[in-house]
Amino acid sequence: MRQFRSAAALFRPRSIAIVGASESGGAGWPRAIYQNLEHAGFPAALYLVNPNRTELWGRPVYPNLSAISAPVDLALVIVPAEASAAVLADAAAHKVKCALLYAARFGEGGDDAGAARARAVAALCARTGLRVSGPNCMGSLSLRERLLFYPAPRVRGLPAGPLGVVFQSGGTFQYWLQQAATRGLGFSYAVSSGNEIDLDLADYVNFLVEDDATRAIACMVEGVRRPDAFMAAARGALAAGKPVLVVKIGRSEQGRASTQSHTGALAGDDAVFDAMCARHGVIRCATLDDLIDTALAFMPGRLPNGNRVAMAGVSGGAKGLFLDYAAEAGLTFAKLSPETLSAVAALIDPGVKPDNPLDTGASVANRPEVFGKVCRAMADDPAVDIIAMQGQLPLAPDEPANPTPFVHVAGAGKPVLAYGRLAQNVTDVGRAFQTRTGVPFLQGLPETARALRALIDYAQRTRRGIAVLPAPAGKPENLAGDALDATLAAYALPPPRSVRVSKLEECGRAAARIGFPVALKIVSPDALHKTEIGGVALNLASADAVTAEAARMTERLRAEHPSARIDGFLIQEMVSGVELLAGVREDPQYGPVMVVGLGGVLVEALGDVALRLLPIDEAEARDMLDSLRARAVLAEFRGRPARDVVAICRAIAGLSRFYLDHRTWLADLEINPLVALADGVRAVDVRMVERR
């Protein structure tokens, strides 16, 4: 089976049939859609279908699709759920390419009859090749083609443009488009994808990736039905330089549960979804407003070459707030050169410090040209990769508004965002101004900080590309005991050092080679329960202590079992350091993932973990450690030396390779603790679960 099904007949049909056409039936939807087509001058051939009439709106009405002599690309099926099966059978028989199914009650909310209907549709699609969009949806919009299959006139004002839109939530679909248009976005294609019985998120994204007019893709997602196809579409999007932006429900358990019952789509593990997004350059937006602001930020098509942000405004308070939001978003500010700082100092208010982020002082607020020069000086600094400058769209035609500063700053060739400190009204005048400047005007300081982060992360992913999973090796012959230890050590996951000696008198020297303190165990088939006869000693601090303890163990054992055989002694280093957890498993949706955390038994309760898709190299391992809240314990901490972070990163990357090489037989692997020392790491406890 091919990975993607074509949505071409949905978005670019040359002939359309409205099934269920009537003046007032279908809650007025057939009529509303007809009027949208009429308003657009009927951009495609149109047929009406209704078995109960012969004429409507001055057109002939056909009893069914098969009765239409011409081919029909797309059937808009506006009939109750119960009647849809017959219509789809008719559509398939007539070689209709795609059916857009609006009705609800196809199994969402857990009703059995609906679920059966959905299964029947899926089977029909598989059998006949008919494509279905929906059901339980609000239709689709092809803005350039002027095909508005949405049951209300209010979508007519939406502008064509470069943003493709896929919303699983029909209720929010049009509302979001309206506000996005108010803010200055325009759309190529937009679809409310509903229950996705056939065409799904991955198919639509793939269509938009292949569509020349689409430059970015905005999605609202409740669940990803085909994770592999979605990841493939995301790979295609990255390769095509088209950012995919997603608002996804399900950060909370309650949100996930609600989604599951609402759409029947598997919500999955939200942290794994985040990891998948990070890996594939998919931008996850926090709110529906962010989806607009971040889409705007991507519109000029410029990406930063690095992560160094410059920011300039005319308010000290806003600068302080922005620093707080920037810290939350993990932004890094560029260190401006002395030349830039003195150029800036010459332009801003006396007594105000040239700095980044910059507050110019109040007087610059009324001198836009000066503000433009200040920002341009910052943007020209080689240390700056991206700049955010304060800016506000004019509301009314008579409002003084000067596009020059923004055009001037954009002239530096780097990405520029204008930001307002609050949400505010946007009018025709504002949109025209925004277009004239060529700079996107964002609203809100946290939203701006997050959009900067999105541009930086996406650009980095564009440069790094998406790592692919290598083929697994076969099952090695023996992976237990010493063989496992040796193999793990070869993957940078060494166990605690240990030496086995056969004679009591060798103990001291062996312990000295390992380094003190050490643990000592007697090796004897007659001392299976070592603790009972005192056959284990911990924290021995000198060669003498080791030898003496080995002698005492021998005595005690002989006292219990005069004939006991003693094979020797095991001397092992005492591992004491910072405890990490590192585990790999196969996520049912997105494949092998690794979780890394700090803090022994508390890791789970705290949720202070980093989670990434495999493969993970040392650079990404470093990112994982940096993302932990408790990362401070890896540096010098409370008088203890810094931990060997290089060795930890090698161990994480090694664990990634080990799992991928052995994943044909290995299901699950957890090292807990992986102890980080000042020099090296030790995989103290390794737990593996084989596949069944």
Place this chain on the structure above:
Amino acid sequence: MRQFRSAAALFRPRSIAIVGASESGGAGWPRAIYQNLEHAGFPAALYLVNPNRTELWGRPVYPNLSAISAPVDLALVIVPAEASAAVLADAAAHKVKCALLYAARFGEGGDDAGAARARAVAALCARTGLRVSGPNCMGSLSLRERLLFYPAPRVRGLPAGPLGVVFQSGGTFQYWLQQAATRGLGFSYAVSSGNEIDLDLADYVNFLVEDDATRAIACMVEGVRRPDAFMAAARGALAAGKPVLVVKIGRSEQGRASTQSHTGALAGDDAVFDAMCARHGVIRCATLDDLIDTALAFMPGRLPNGNRVAMAGVSGGAKGLFLDYAAEAGLTFAKLSPETLSAVAALIDPGVKPDNPLDTGASVANRPEVFGKVCRAMADDPAVDIIAMQGQLPLAPDEPANPTPFVHVAGAGKPVLAYGRLAQNVTDVGRAFQTRTGVPFLQGLPETARALRALIDYAQRTRRGIAVLPAPAGKPENLAGDALDATLAAYALPPPRSVRVSKLEECGRAAARIGFPVALKIVSPDALHKTEIGGVALNLASADAVTAEAARMTERLRAEHPSARIDGFLIQEMVSGVELLAGVREDPQYGPVMVVGLGGVLVEALGDVALRLLPIDEAEARDMLDSLRARAVLAEFRGRPARDVVAICRAIAGLSRFYLDHRTWLADLEINPLVALADGVRAVDVRMVERR
């Protein structure tokens, strides 16, 4: 000294002088302010002062304030920083009540000459009783009095209303007011408070608390100069039922540093500021947009009787997202009665589940009356304390918009918020609609969740009141060793149990009384370094083991020191449980605070702590534990029994009382670890620092 200085002459002057009056000087500010007064029909007597002219705008110009024969309540001082000292001396001499000082360069940004100027102003105020507002500010607005001391005409459209506003950021002041007005808020008094050399945040808040027309107070804060006065003002506000809303810079270290250099105000510990807000019912808003949405939410003056939220909308996707944001905001949803659920089921779309939060299904979107009935049924449920219903303001006069559903739901007598899923434009039509419904229209799902939380928290604080610090007890005579242990135990902070016996043969029975395992220590003046002679044994599991070990210790000690005196043995329980940290200290701004955390050495690195102002009772202790991310380890966790949370809460409340009783001599007290057992707690390690 009285705690509050009066801002009455600033906000309600009967006579005003513009000092520095000129046609084009002062960057046009004198002229702009004059024109605002002219536009309002000169609501107060006005005098112009400028030593270089005698006439301006058809009025006489006085060389100085003393030359005006009539009394002057307020001098608007629009002269450079260097010239201000002379003007203020003149003002004081003429018994001017208040001076509003606009100029910058009074020490902000760390300039020494400016700092000296600021000290001189403070000294003058203290000596003469002259009040000063500013410097480094954008002035003030008295909306009902039509006194607009802001240097631009754009403030003329701001409406009068019940919200008082104090902004330390002059750059954001007018911009925020404008957008707040767009959203439907109106203002009593608004002030850009600048460097607050004299009149400060606490004074302004106190003025607004005492002003009858003010019903809520919105602030943007960089630093609180007089914490005690601010807390006193906040107490007054709570008593008067006037919520104080604050956006404060300084969540991040960078934000705090920027603030410090911007305003010279001490930014302080952000977590302590949060604790102070929580204690005093001050609502801390996350963003400038939240400051608007939350202020709107408080406008109707209704508070919820509890924390149980109902939410209803017409989009399943928005419901899912709202659940995510509600989880972040810590909201609790009401459990609707069977009667309510069946009433709702009868109204919403077939196949859609009646639930809370509720998605009615798409068809209800077009039937507002039905939606109103659904929401009213939910609001009438006794389990519901507050309801959020989807609602959108109309933009244009011809847009169909029906206020009835909102009025109907408000009729239930509980607080009602209407929410939109996104920011959107608000027009005159929308504002009029909002007024007609009597319901505030919020924008954005996360903003709505946070506003609900603010109403709930504020209402709870209103019910609970603000606990006061009791008077401290004197210094007890002896608080070391056993006396300290006994005292702490009386405050529910028992040390590990221990028994001292004098004879070897008593050890076993004593250990059994404590319960195994135990630790054993030999008590002897000749065994000062117990580890060297093996005078400490841990984890002894039986009476026999204790007796045998005590005998061995005796032997070993006698072997080293044949004449050693043995006073007896100390037997102590081995404490093994969940480790907490509980510490109390005196914050330099807000007084005694307690921090409680989980996780031993990681507490600090993770920052997973709860911080509150003292006093703390057991109920608040419970809230602290509930707010910890790692709280799961206190319940049954990985096969270990649940911890004695009641005992932990008693211990926290006890620590609060102990500190307050002993704070005359005690500076700092940390219990780390405070070990939580399945039954009880033990204060294992107590560290105290006395005051110097």
